[in-house]
Amino acid sequence: MFITIDKSIKELHNIFEPYFAVQYLNSENISKEILKNSSALIIRSTRKYGEETLLGTGVKFIGTVTSGYEHIDTEFCEKNGVFWATAHGSNAESVAEYVSAALIEISKKTRPLNELALGIVGVGATGSAVKEKAGNFGMQLLLCDPPKKLNDNIFDADIITLHVPLEKNGEYPTWHMVNENFFQKMKKGTWLINAARGAVCDSEALRQALQSKHLAGAVIDVWENEPDIDESLLPLIEIATPHIAGHNTEAKINAANMLINALGKYFNIKELESKTLPFPANLNKGPYSIHKDNAEFRKNPKNFTKIRNEYGRSFVSSLCASLKNSTF
Numbered sequence: 001m002f003i004t005i006d007k008s009i010k011e012l013h014n015i016f017e018p019y020f021a022v023q024y025l026n027s028e029n030i031s032k033e034i035l036k037n038s039s040a041l042i043i044r045s046t047r048k049y050g051e052e053t054l055l056g057t058g059v060k061f062i063g064t065v066t067s068g069y070e071h072i073d074t075e076f077c078e079k080n081g082v083f084w085a086t087a088h089g090s091n092a093e094s095v096a097e098y099v100s101a102a103l104i105e106i107s108k109k110t111r112p113l114n115e116l117a118l119g120i121v122g123v124g125a126t127g128s129a130v131k132e133k134a135g136n137f138g139m140q141l142l143l144c145d146p147p148k149k150l151n152d153n154i155f156d157a158d159i160i161t162l163h164v165p166l167e168k169n170g171e172y173p174t175w176h177m178v179n180e181n182f183f184q185k186m187k188k189g190t191w192l193i194n195a196a197r198g199a200v201c202d203s204e205a206l207r208q209a210l211q212s213k214h215l216a217g218a219v220i221d222v223w224e225n226e227p228d229i230d231e232s233l234l235p236l237i238e239i240a241t242p243h244i245a246g247h248n249t250e251a252k253i254n255a256a257n258m259l260i261n262a263l264g265k266y267f268n269i270k271e272l273e274s275k276t277l278p279f280p281a282n283l284n285k286g287p288y289s290i291h292k293d294n295a296e297f298r299k300n301p302k303n304f305t306k307i308r309n310e311y312g313r314s315f316v317s318s319l320c321a322s323l324k325n326s327t328f
Helices: 074-079 092-109 125-136 152-156 180-185 203-211 231-236 249-266 290-299 301-310
Strands: 002-006 021-025 038-043 061-064 083-085 117-121 140-144 159-162 190-194 215-220
Touching (some): 074 083, 083 249, 092 125, 092 159, 092 190, 092 215, 092 290, 117 152, 180 203, 203 215, 203 231, 231 301
Parallel strands (some): 002 021, 038 061, 117 140, 117 159, 159 190, 190 215
16 A cells, blocks of 8 residues: 655654555645555645546545645545545644743733733644643733634733634534624734634734834744745844744644554554554753744744754743743
8 A cells, every 4th residue: 555645744754654655745736646556645835635636546535744734735634535634733732832831021111921811712632732831931822712803801801812714614613703893892902812823813903003102012833825924024123933832742643643643543553553653752841932933933934844844843841830820
C-alpha cells in the first residue's frame, strides 16, 4: 500500500515504512495524479483537499495533524467512503501557553491580571486549557460555550480570547462571528486575542475597531486568507505571529501520535494503533518569549509559511504554575 505525507510533518518521517510505501511531498505538489495509487494521505492545513484532489484516487483515509479540519471537504469524504481523522486537542496546551504569554504582556500595559476579567469564547479542549491557566493568574473568568448565543456578560471582559472552530454553515456558524456588531458590544479599551482561525474575525471590522481606539489592542496569531495576509494590518496589531500558537514541540508530537494511532486502527495495524513517539529529552522548560516570535514575523511577513513550517518552540510546562497568584 502507498501512503502520501506532507513532507513538512517531520515527526512522521520514517514511521510508516515497515507497513507502506511512503512518498513525502510538498503540499503544493500533492495532486489527483500523485494520489492515484495512494491508500492514505496525511496533511496539514496549508491547502484544501476535496473532490478536485481526491475523486478517482485510491485514498480511503485522510488525516490532518491539526485540530481544525475546515481544509478537508468532509461532506465529500463521507459521501465517497473516505475516512477522515484530526488531531483535535493535540495543541491545547501549546495554545494556552501562547495565550498566557499574551495575557502577561497585556497586563504590563493595563493592570495586574488578578484585576482583569477574561472572556473565553469556546471552552472546548483549548478553551478549557486557557481557563485553567487564567484561573491560576487569579483572573475573573467569563465563559461562552458553545458559541450558540454570545451571552451578554462576555462583553464585560477586559480581554476576549477566541477558541472556536471555523464553521461557515450549520446552526451556529463562526465565520466572521467577531464583526462590527461584536466590537460595538465590547466595552471601550478591551483587548482581543485570536489564536483560533483567522476568518472567525472580520479583518476590516478589526481594523476599524483598532483605528478608532475602541479596541485597546489585539494579539493575532491567525489571519484571513493565510498565508497571503493583509500586511497593512500589522502596524495596528500589538503582537502578530504566523499561526504558531499551537506549534510547540509537545503539540506536534501529540498530533503525530494521534494520526499514527488513527491510521493504525483504520488499517488494522496493531503496532501503529498503540505506537507512541517519545518527547525529546532536551525539551526546554524555560520562559517563552512571545516578543521574539512577533519580531521574527514582522521582519518578513511574506515568509509566513516558511516561518510556520520551520517553527520549533519547545514546551514550557512550568509557565503558569510558577506564576500562580502572581501579579504583573
